Amino acid sequence: MLGAYDADVRGEQPLMPVLLWSQSDSGELTNPVQTTRRSRFGAEEHRPAATALDREIDDMLDKALDLVTSVHAESQAELAFIRRWALGRALATSHILESTHLEAAENKLLWEALGIKCRLGIRNSGQTEPNWKELIPLRETDPARIERDVFARGLWLQEQEIKDAQDTFGSSVSNVREIHNRSALRSLKLRNALRDWFNRTDEDSRSRLYAIKAFPQLAKALAKRWPGRGPGAAKQPVHYPQDELDAEVRRALGPVAEAILSG
Numbered sequence: 001m002l003g004a005y006d007a008d009v010r011g012e013q014p015l016m017p018v019l020l021w022s023q024s025d026s027g028e029l030t031n032p033v034q035t036t037r038r039s040r041f042g043a044e045e046h047r048p049a050a051t052a053l054d055r056e057i058d059d060m061l062d063k064a065l066d067l068v069t070s071v072h073a074e075s076q077a078e079l080a081f082i083r084r085w086a087l088g089r090a091l092a093t094s095h096i097l098e099s100t101h102l103e104a105a106e107n108k109l110l111w112e113a114l115g116i117k118c119r120l121g122i123r124n125s126g127q128t129e130p131n132w133k134e135l136i137p138l139r140e141t142d143p144a145r146i147e148r149d150v151f152a153r154g155l156w157l158q159e160q161e162i163k164d165a166q167d168t169f170g171s172s173v174s175n176v177r178e179i180h181n182r183s184a185l186r187s188l189k190l191r192n193a194l195r196d197w198f199n200r201t202d203e204d205s206r207s208r209l210y211a212i213k214a215f216p217q218l219a220k221a222l223a224k225r226w227p228g229r230g231p232g233a234a235k236q237p238v239h240y241p242q243d244e245l246d247a248e249v250r251r252a253l254g255p256v257a258e259a260i261l262s263g
Helices: 043-069 076-093 104-120 130-135 151-157 162-169 173-180 188-199 203-209 215-225 242-262
Strands: none
Touching: 043 076, 043 104, 043 130, 076 130, 076 151, 076 162, 076 173, 104 130, 104 151, 151 173, 162 173, 162 188, 173 188, 173 215, 188 242, 203 242, 215 242
């Protein structure tokens, strides 16, 4: 069990201190402690807890690598999808997110720490693990800016098993984004209905519907059927029995798919 949660100054709730690693141009490593809450003696007093969490992060990232290698990828695009799912599954099965007291700002701080760990490939011991860099996209932006579409989205994606997630999104990270960006469409029930809808089509049709210019049209049709706000927003996919939801998805996507496939 993760022991990295400390009491705050009033002793009422735990907080999550993290090590935010950095590396100078000369290669010197530093790892100041950071928390989102005020502390009597400053964040440094929580170094033992932050160090314990940092070791848990090491284990979690190793697990993510193991998961990636356990799934065969046909292409680089599919590999990117598998990596996103694997990060989410490793996070979900670790103890890192077990605290029910975590605040939104603490999640963001954790994502920042994870992004830096991957980018630098640095273990708590100071040893390097270059393969961690492969778990996140190679970008020039600050690691603090990737939490929305890497770690949090990976947690959401892994709610399905990898084969189900692949059947839902065609192993496409951009297709994942089309659904996740529309909050009314995020429920697991809708993703399962979408998976089943794709699995009812032939292989050639599925391939065409998963395509980068086609899938957004399907997502827009679902968003029109279940808007996030305004008229029609009261009853969301999560409120339907699964068989009724399946039928609604077929009605919403049928005409759009026919137009795409006949075009």
